[in-house]
Amino acid sequence: MKTRLQRIIDQFNLKKQADELGVSVWRSPNFLFILMGLIIVLSMLSVYFVSKNSDSLEVFITIEFSLVTVLFAIGSSIIKSVDEIAKLNKMKTEFVSIASHQLKTPLSEISWEAELLTSKLSEGLNEKQKEVIKNITSSNSRMIRLVNDLLDVARIDQGRLPLMKEELDLVNLIGEVVENNRTLSNARNTKVEVANYGKIPKIMGDRRRMTVVLDNIISNSIKYTKEKGTVNIAITPEADKIIVCVKDEGIGISRKEQKDIFKKFFRGINAVRTQTEGTGLGLYIAKNTVVQSGGDMWFDSEENVGSTFCFSLPLKTKDKFYSLRV
Incomplete structure (x- = not known):
């Protein structure tokens, strides 16, 4: 006592x-x-x-x-x-x-x-x-x-949020997520192209959690891209990190709403207007997972033109993952 x-x-x-x-x-x-x-x-x-x-x-x-x-x-x-x-x-x-x-x-x-x-x-x-x-x-x-x-x-x-540490091949993982979304991309007649800029080293991370992060971003890009559009995924190695960017040709996010995009349950007016399914939790979970893994997530968007979502992950992490809430 x-x-x-x-x-x-x-x-x-x-x-x-x-x-x-x-x-x-x-x-x-x-x-x-x-x-x-x-x-x-x-x-x-x-x-x-x-x-x-x-x-x-x-x-x-x-x-x-x-x-x-x-x-x-x-x-x-x-x-x-x-x-x-x-x-x-x-x-x-x-x-x-x-x-x-x-x-x-x-x-x-x-x-x-x-x-x-x-x-x-x-x-x-x-x-x-x-x-x-x-x-x-x-x-x-x-x-x-x-x-x-x-x-x-x-x-x-x-x-x-528990995170495991295991060796990850991001190129293969992205390929798996793209393939899992093949039915969705075919239904919308959307091309998904992946480009690797240089030799991509393996990283340490949680495979299941990173699959969720990638699926949230890639499936969103496919859903919000206009039919017969293209989603481009770029994987770029840098000195101490890997950057993954997913660019779509979708409805975009209005400047007024961009500050709220990573908040819980937030859905943009354009997303609601197009009646696209979603809960507003995917990006909140994705950013928190990436930040807790020692990386960061950001985006650039223009309404009625499209959005590019990027995240970075360190090539080498500390013994323990970060514990942050954003």
Whole structure:
């Protein structure tokens, strides 16, 4: 059991409290409490220096007391509100995580049953029944993708996105992702071209997570590119990193919306207008994954012309991955 002294020390462990509530240090209640204390002290000193030449001690005391009382009341109200909001945010994140975990099992069972019907019993099914099973499989895959995205968002918000370290061949990985999106690109009559500028060395990273990053960017580029357009993927080695850029000929992102593109659940007006499917989580997950892997992600876009999304990954990483939220 913790002693009273240990509990007091924990109260001033700003990093620990911020991590528990899923907020940054400067938004944690204890940090705001300390900040308000400093503001009160500075205000008291200011009043003192302004009033020290006053002949009336009673006036000075009254002003000082009134100022401190007002500041303390305002500060306490703000800190209490922030504390409640932070706790609600933590509860929301935990609920999403638990609900998503609970959904994974039945969705996996549906996927397995649909696969069983297709592989073992397909000969006894008519075309209409096969089409129904195909639709079930497709809808279930979208649900599994959404559940996985929600779990990743919850882990990112808690600063607990796990990343494995393994040797990766980005060229082969990009080729696999392009092939996995072949049905989508063929349906939209879109060409996907990959160019390697120089010898591409292998890197250290999490294969599954990087597959998700690449799939988010490449599938988005295909979906938003006009029919019969082209998506260009360029892989460029530099001194200490590899840069991957995916350029499309799509609807682009308005200048007004560009600052929000990596935020959770954000979808641009053009994307909504064209009725393109999406949750607004893909780029948020992709950027956080890349940043936590020691790289960065950025983009350039012009409305009705197209977008280019790029990310960098270091050739050599430290023993531990970075732990950042953007």
